Structures are given as structure tokens and as C-alpha cells.
Amino acid sequence: xxxxxxxxxxxxxxxxxxxxxxxxxxxxxxxxxxxxxxxxxxxxxxxxxxxxxxxxxxxxxxxxxxxxxxxxxxxxxxxxxxxxxxxxxxxxxxxxxxxxxxxxxxxxxxxxxxxxxxxxxxxxxxxxx
Numbered sequence: 001x002x003x004x005x006x007x008x009x010x011x012x013x014x015x016x017x018x019x020x021x022x023x024x025x026x027x028x029x030x031x032x033x034x035x036x037x038x039x040x041x042x043x044x045x046x047x048x049x050x051x052x053x054x055x056x057x058x059x060x061x062x063x064x065x066x067x068x069x070x071x072x073x074x075x076x077x078x079x080x081x082x083x084x085x086x087x088x089x090x091x092x093x094x095x096x097x098x099x100x101x102x103x104x105x106x107x108x109x110x111x112x113x114x115x116x117x118x119x120x121x122x123x124x125x126x127x128x129x
Contacts, residue, residue, distance in 0.1 A: 038110055069111045070120055076104040 041055070053063040064072060083097055 066111055069107045073104050073107040076100050076107075080104065 048063060048065070050063060050065045050068045052060045054060040080097060080100055083092065083100075086092075088097060
């Protein structure tokens with residue numbers, strides 16, 4: 001028995017709804033995973049600027065504000081492109097490329113949490129698109 005056009009359209013709409021629901025669930029799971037990677041530290045007082053920060057008696061570390069991370073990710077991407085064009089040796093890959101790639105990936109995965117931040121980074125990385 002052949003489906004009528006109406007039945008076909010209803011089936012397509014139902015499939016589209018299912019795909020939209022799957023996409024919504026996937027996005028929610030990705031956002032939850034991303035937020036679980038962000039360590040929330042209580043803070044009161046003035047805004048913490050990019051620079052050295054020390055927690056308790058631990059070693060000082062570098063804190064980079066989220067808004068500064070967009071530019072840092074773009075700079076790292078450009079530097080990694082230049083290094084890749086130079087056909088680096090194994091030592092350069094291990095000592096330079098891999099650590100820079102790790103920092104860039106961490107920013108893109110865990111720091112750039114808003115769609116607008118991700119869009120800015122993507123547009124800057126691919127200006128011809």
C-alpha cells in the first residue's frame with residue numbers, strides 16, 4: 001500500500017522532530033560536560049585580571065581571563081599554522097606544537113563557553129568562510 005503525500009509529510013515531520021530532539025539532547029550533554037570541566041572557585045571583591053594567581057600555598061600559576069582567551073586561541077592557532085608550514089622535527093612537535101595545541105584545545109573546549117565566543121573564534125580562524 002502506498003503512502004499518501006500527507007502520510008509522507010507527517011513521517012518527514014516526525015523524523016525532523018526526532019532529529020531536533022536528538023540534537024537538543026546532544027547539545028545539553030556537551031554543555032553539561034563542558035561545565036563539569038570548569039572548576040568554580042568562590043570569589044568576592046575586585047575582578048581578577050589576567051596574570052599570576054596563587055591559591056593558598058600552591059605554586060603561582062597563570063590566570064587568563066575568558067575574554068583574553070579568544071585572542072590567545074587565535075594567536076596560538078596562527079603560531080601553530082606557521083610551525084606546521086616549517087615541517088617541524090619530532091622534538092619541535094613534542095616540545096612546542098603539542099603543548100601549544102593542548103592550551104588552544106583547552107581554551108576552545110572549556111573556556112569559550114558561549115556560542116558568540118565560539119563564533120568569533122571560528123570567524124577569525126576562517127575569514128574566507
